[in-house]
Amino acid sequence: MTESDERGTTALILLGCPQVPVQTSVALYCAHGLRRNGIRPIVAGTTAARKLVEIADPERHYVDTFEDLDAVIGELAEKKRDADYCFVFAHNDSGIAYAGTISYLSQARLYVLLFGEHPEEVAAAITFPCEQITAKAVHNPMPLKRKIDEVLQWVVSKQ
Amino acid sequence: MGCLEAMKPEVLLSRCSFAEAREYIKKHVREYYEVEPGYKIHDVHLIGVPPLYVGIDGEDVVFPYTKPCHGTFVVKVAGGDAIGRLRSRRK
Numbered sequence: 001m002t003e004s005d006e007r008g009t010t011a012l013i014l015l016g017c018p019q020v021p022v023q024t025s026v027a028l029y030c031a032h033g034l035r036r037n038g039i040r041p042i043v044a045g046t047t048a049a050r051k052l053v054e055i056a057d058p059e060r061h062y063v064d065t066f067e068d069l070d071a072v073i074g075e076l077a078e079k080k081r082d083a084d085y086c087f088v089f090a091h092n093d094s095g096i097a098y099a100g101t102i103s104y105l106s107q108a109r110l111y112v113l114l115f116g117e118h119p120e121e122v123a124a125a126i127t128f129p130c131e132q133i134t135a136k137a138v139h140n141p142m143p144l145k146r147k148i149d150e151v152l153q154w155v156v157s158k159q
Numbered sequence: 160m161g162c163l164e165a166m167k168p169e170v171l172l173s174r175c176s177f178a179e180a181r182e183y184i185k186k187h188v189r190e191y192y193e194v195e196p197g198y199k200i201h202d203v204h205l206i207g208v209p210p211l212y213v214g215i216d217g218e219d220v221v222f223p224y225t226k227p228c229h230g231t232f233v234v235k236v237a238g239g240d241a242i243g244r245l246r247s248r249r250k
Contacts, residue, residue, distance in 0.1 A: 017228035046227050069227070074204050077197030093176040097225045100177075100208030101196040125178065127208055 008040055009159070011085035012108065014069065015045030015053070016095040020116050022141040023089050024052045029145055030087055031062040033152040037159065039085065040064045044072040069098075076105040083108045085155065091116030096125045103128040111151060115144050163203055163224060168234035171221065177207040180223035180231045188214030188221050192245045200241050207231070215242055 011034050013027055031041035031053075043053055044067045057063050075081045086108040088099040099112045110130040114123045115137045123132055133151055135143035172183050184191050191214040198205045198213070205211055206225040214221035220238040225231045 015227075019228065049227070070204065073197060073206065074199075077199065077204050092230070094206075094225050094227045094230055097177040097207045097231065098227070101206045104196040104209060125176070125208065 009038065009085075010040045010042060010083045011087060012072065012083040012102075012106075013041055013043045013063075014072075014086065014088045014098060014102065015043065015049035016089045016091055016098070017046070018049040018052050020091045020137075021139050022115055022137045022144055023049070023091070024056065025141045026113070026115075026137075026144045026148060027053050027089065028056060028062050029141070030148055030152075031057075033148065034085075034155075035062060035064070037152070037156045039155070039159075042067060042083070044069045073098075073101060073105070076102070082106050085109050085111070087111045087113060089113050089115070090122060091119070092122060093125060096122060099126070099130060100128050103130055109155075113144065113148075163201075163234065163236070166201060166236040168224075168232075168236045169219075170232055170234055172233035174230040174232070177223060177225060177231045180233045181207070181210065181212055183233050184212040184214045184221055184223070188212075188216055190215045191221075192248050194245075194248070201236070201239070213241075213245055215245060218242070220245070 034041045042065050043063045050066050054066050086102050090096050112130045114134040119134045133147045135147050137144040191212045193210045194213050200222050219235045220241050221235045223231050224234050
């Protein structure tokens with residue numbers, strides 16, 4: 001059962017470790033772009049990654065709901081939920097491990113956002129089907145923002 | 160490691176990549192089984208790019224555990240019911 005059956009089109013935004021600054025602002029920007037096009041953004045991540053976004057969006061202007069990363073993985077594995085789209089933030093090997101898990105467990109169209117200092121090196125571990133969005137971005141979110149704009153245009157055109 | 164910590168894991172390999180964890184289990188654990196991402200060992204859903212391996216070492220299970228900020232760990236915990244479930248799968 002997909003959440004879209006009950007609550008319209010949904011997108012999971014899976015946050016990685018928040019040590020790279022651009023993640024939080026680009027996640028909010030991505031949520032904003034999805035929501036303004038009628039897609040319900042759900043943010044999942046570790047407590048710290050989630051709180052960085054949640055504190056910046058206290059009245060939920062951008063994000064619909066926040067959820068624990070491991071709980072979401074568990075529900076996907078147990079086929080209790082799914083989404084229409086999934087955006088996974090990955091700047092390290094763990095991010096790719098989570099993206100590969102989503103690729104296996106979910107029917108969502110999967111976008112892996114590769115960023116940080118060496119995104120191409122991180123991307124080399126991807127051996128599963130997904131759309132890769134790659135931008136060298138650590139402190140300046142603009143390179144990743146521009147790529148997100150292109151993807152969101154494509155997502156909206158398919159709505 | 161949350162609920163995994165309650166199992167008092169022995170950490171065999173720290174802060175490695177998921178591929179290194181896979182190779183470690185293949186190389187160091189004689190009896191191992193391929194499982195799918197999301198496979199549940201006790202209360203932990205395994206994370207990683209296939210193939211994922213879980214080993215059996217005596218009364219213990221050996222598996223990769225990935226943390227978003229710290230990479231992947233290869234851990235060993237008491238196997239319990241997980242051993243029978245693994246052995247019922249094909250190697």
